[in-house]
Amino acid sequence: MSIVLYLPNDSAAISVGADDVAKEILAQAKNTGLDIKLLRNGSRGMFWLEPLLEVVTKAGRIGFGPVSPEEVGGIVDALAKENFENADHAKFLGLVEEIPYLKNQQRITFKRVGIIEPLNLEDYQKHGGLEGLKKALTLGSEKIVEEVLTSGLRGRGGAGFPAGIKWKTVAAQTAKQKYICCNADEGDSGTFADRMLMEGDPFCLLEGMIIAAIATGANKGLIYVRSEYPASIKTLKNAINILEKSNWLGPDIDGSGHGFEIEVRRGAGSYVCGEESAMLESLEGKRGQVKVKPPIPAISGLFGKPTLVNNVLTLASVPMILADGAKAYRALGRDKSHGTQAFQLAGNIKHGGLVELAFGVSLRELIEDFGEGTKSEKPFKCAQLGGPLGAYVNEEMLDLSMDYEALAKGGAMLGHGGIVVFDEQTDMAKMARFAFEFCAIESCGKCTPCRIGSVRGYETMDKLIAGENVDQNLELIEDLCAILEESSLCAMGGLTPLPVRSAIKLFPKDFGLEG
Amino acid sequence: MDKNNVGADLPKEICAKYQNNRHALIEILHDVQEELGYIPEALVPEIADQLNVTRAHINGVISFYEDFKTAPIANTHLKICRGEACQSMGADALIEQANQLTAQSQGKISSEPVYCLGNCALAPAMMAGEKLIGLLDEKSLSKIIKKAGQ
Ligand SMILES: Cc1cc2nc3c(=O)[nH]c(=O)nc-3n(C[C@H](O)[C@H](O)[C@H](O)COP(=O)(O)O)c2cc1C
Ligand code: SF4
Ligand code: FES
Numbered sequence: 001m002s003i004v005l006y007l008p009n010d011s012a013a014i015s016v017g018a019d020d021v022a023k024e025i026l027a028q029a030k031n032t033g034l035d036i037k038l039l040r041n042g043s044r045g046m047f048w049l050e051p052l053l054e055v056v057t058k059a060g061r062i063g064f065g066p067v068s069p070e071e072v073g074g075i076v077d078a079l080a081k082e083n084f085e086n087a088d089h090a091k092f093l094g095l096v097e098e099i100p101y102l103k104n105q106q107r108i109t110f111k112r113v114g115i116i117e118p119l120n121l122e123d124y125q126k127h128g129g130l131e132g133l134k135k136a137l138t139l140g141s142e143k144i145v146e147e148v149l150t151s152g153l154r155g156r157g158g159a160g161f162p163a164g165i166k167w168k169t170v171a172a173q174t175a176k177q178k179y180i181c182c183n184a185d186e187g188d189s190g191t192f193a194d195r196m197l198m199e200g201d202p203f204c205l206l207e208g209m210i211i212a213a214i215a216t217g218a219n220k221g222l223i224y225v226r227s228e229y230p231a232s233i234k235t236l237k238n239a240i241n242i243l244e245k246s247n248w249l250g251p252d253i254d255g256s257g258h259g260f261e262i263e264v265r266r267g268a269g270s271y272v273c274g275e276e277s278a279m280l281e282s283l284e285g286k287r288g289q290v291k292v293k294p295p296i297p298a299i300s301g302l303f304g305k306p307t308l309v310n311n312v313l314t315l316a317s318v319p320m321i322l323a324d325g326a327k328a329y330r331a332l333g334r335d336k337s338h339g340t341q342a343f344q345l346a347g348n349i350k351h352g353g354l355v356e357l358a359f360g361v362s363l364r365e366l367i368e369d370f371g372e373g374t375k376s377e378k379p380f381k382c383a384q385l386g387g388p389l390g391a392y393v394n395e396e397m398l399d400l401s402m403d404y405e406a407l408a409k410g411g412a413m414l415g416h417g418g419i420v421v422f423d424e425q426t427d428m429a430k431m432a433r434f435a436f437e438f439c440a441i442e443s444c445g446k447c448t449p450c451r452i453g454s455v456r457g458y459e460t461m462d463k464l465i466a467g468e469n470v471d472q473n474l475e476l477i478e479d480l481c482a483i484l485e486e487s488s489l490c491a492m493g494g495l496t497p498l499p500v501r502s503a504i505k506l507f508p509k510d511f512g513l514e515g
Numbered sequence: 516m517d518k519n520n521v522g523a524d525l526p527k528e529i530c531a532k533y534q535n536n537r538h539a540l541i542e543i544l545h546d547v548q549e550e551l552g553y554i555p556e557a558l559v560p561e562i563a564d565q566l567n568v569t570r571a572h573i574n575g576v577i578s579f580y581e582d583f584k585t586a587p588i589a590n591t592h593l594k595i596c597r598g599e600a601c602q603s604m605g606a607d608a609l610i611e612q613a614n615q616l617t618a619q620s621q622g623k624i625s626s627e628p629v630y631c632l633g634n635c636a637l638a639p640a641m642m643a644g645e646k647l648i649g650l651l652d653e654k655s656l657s658k659i660i661k662k663a664g665q
Contacts, residue, residue, distance in 0.1 A: 011633075011634070012633070012636065012637055012647070015637060016637055016650055047636035048636075187630070189598030189599045189630060190631075191631075191635065192635055194633075195633040228594075228629070228632050228633060265541070266541065266545055268541050268545065268581070268583060269582035270580050270581060285536075285540030286540075286576065287575055288579060344636070345636060347601075347635065353636050354636075418600075418635070420635065421603065
């Protein structure tokens with residue numbers, strides 16, 4: 001019997017040498033004559049263990065990690081022996097699913113990521129794939145929308161708008177041509193969950209889009225993927241081909257009479273194109289300029305047609321909601337935040353990765369129990385939540401519950417679920433300056449405060465950092481923040497004050513003020 | 516290929532691949548750049564003709580998106596992440612180092628800052644061409660630059 005190995009082809013795993021390890025495994029198999037079958041999976045999301053090599057055993061999959069090409073020989077030797085389940089090897093991790101980081105999660109949206117071969121449709125179905133879609137085909141439009149409403153699912157792209165309401169609005173439009181546009185721009189620093197899902201379980205996203213199409217009556221889908229994700233683009237294109245060949249996509253999906261096609265489109269390095277109206281402009285081949293709302297895309301979106309815009313994870317959550325029941329999903333979470341969230345631990349953290357858990361877990365649990373603190377082992381200073389437009393939080397705020405309402409109350413936001421950790425060496429004046437600079441670089445240019453005010457912002461920060469008229473300059477910064485907040489068309493300018501103000505409030509000393 | 520006539524037929528071929536659909540402009544520009552490494556000014560009129568849009572529209576799109584280059588870039592182009600997660604792990608010093616080394620590379624290497632590559636749990640991150648690199652440090656960066664400069 002052959003020895004079956006799994007090694008991720010997730011681009012983060014490859015970024016630390018997974019392909020070199022794969023090459024070495026194949027070479028060693030040839031040398032030793034061992035019958036080794038190497039499969040490539042997505043990542044489990046425990047990035048400090050990548051490349052994570054898994055071996056299939058009767059008891060389950062056991063792991064070795066992080067594995068370097070030099071260590072492959074030793075591992076292959078160990079595998080050649082009997083009872084390798086108890087391998088005596090420095091990188092031996094035991095049963096992968098018993099690793100607390102993984103064991104203590106509630107994987108729903110990510111339940112297959114890292115487990116299956118991403119482009120193996122049979123494997124996908126063996127692990128519950130297409131069940132949601134099959135159910136959807138029996139339910140029909142109205143009941144699907146009802147399920148999504150009941151589930152309490154909210155948009156995972158940042159704004160947290162109830163998905164069911166959007167679906168219902170699009171479904172109610174009478175236009176013949178409607179679109180589903182999946183927002184896979186994932187521009188927020190500190191986030192990588194969309195990428196992991198697109199690379200590790202692409203069918204899940206496509207299944208969610210097909211269900212959305214049946215629910216809303218859309219006949220065409222587009223996925224707007226940032227150009228920084230070439231592997232996601234390739235994997236999605238392959239996955240679409242496979243679903244077309246098996247008639248899960250095309251003019252008559254599984255003989256149901258529903259027709260739906262999906263196209264992948266590349267972004268081109270613009271952060272603001274993650275904002276939905278800018279994304280739609282970009283999909284029309286234009287500059288990614290934000291548009292005034294109303295009309296909302298659900299009524300007049302791509303080419304003026306009703307368009308459902310949802311984030312990757314919003315859409316990818318739907319198959320499981322339909323398959324396992326909306327009520328079960330709704331029961332998870334806290335307050336008005338239902339279901340699970342893919343939290344992403346990033347930056348200066350020992351155990352960075354993806355943690356999917358019901359809303360309501362505390363930030364402390366995420367950073368300290370899962371993340372095990374800073375990677376530098378210097379004291380924790382702060383974390384930025386929800387991407388570059390999100391607030392900084394300090395040690396005292398770590399007991400915040402991670403859900404939309406509690407975070408809003410605490411002056412922060414969840415965004416796309418990114419948590420970036422910083423240690424005590426971080427200069428928050430520099431980070432505040434960066435927030436303005438980022439706004440200046442990525443502004444679409446439509447509103448003057450965002451376009452010009454952001455430049456004034458970092459110039460003023462430069463003066464402040466140099467110790468010039470600190471009080472006056474801080475006042476100026478506060479004025480700029482107030483103007484940005486009040487007169488920006490979108491959250492790019494509107495939320496830039498959030499990281500700036502939170503940094504000043506929590507760490508006044510870094511700005512030359514008495515603490 | 517005639518050096519003075521870089522990719523003259525290219526716009527036509529690429530636009531045809533997208534049925535001369537002006538809504539596919541971003542895809543078309545990506546394809547041109549993949550072929551030539553940049554988007555030569557001289558090709559803009561032809562693309563405009565094929566898609567039946569103005570040159571100003573195309574130039575406007577090219578200038579809006581960071582990805583599109585109007586001049587050749589070096590054989591090895593590094594995109595070094597300056598997102599917050601990478602900054603928390605010392606990206607600024609690496610960018611500084613890369614700037615110094617690329618300046619000495621006589622045009623063989625170029626670099627630009629980018630804002631998040633989706634590898635934030637393995638920060639600092641960088642892309643060399645299409646290859647993503649995680650846990651970047653001074654040593655690995657200078658190795659990559661040295662190799663590219665040869
Ligand atoms: C500046 C800016 C950038 C954004 N970037 C993204 C993004 O990268 N991905 C995303 O899904 N939503 C992003 N959004 C939110 C979208 O505008 C939109 O709310 C979302 O795609 C809707 O999908 P959802 O309801 O499923 O979250 C961004 C918003 C702003 C203002
Ligand atoms: S706030 Fe900034 S990014 Fe948003 S529309 Fe105005 S100028 Fe554009
Ligand atoms: S912030 Fe650098 S990869 Fe995300």
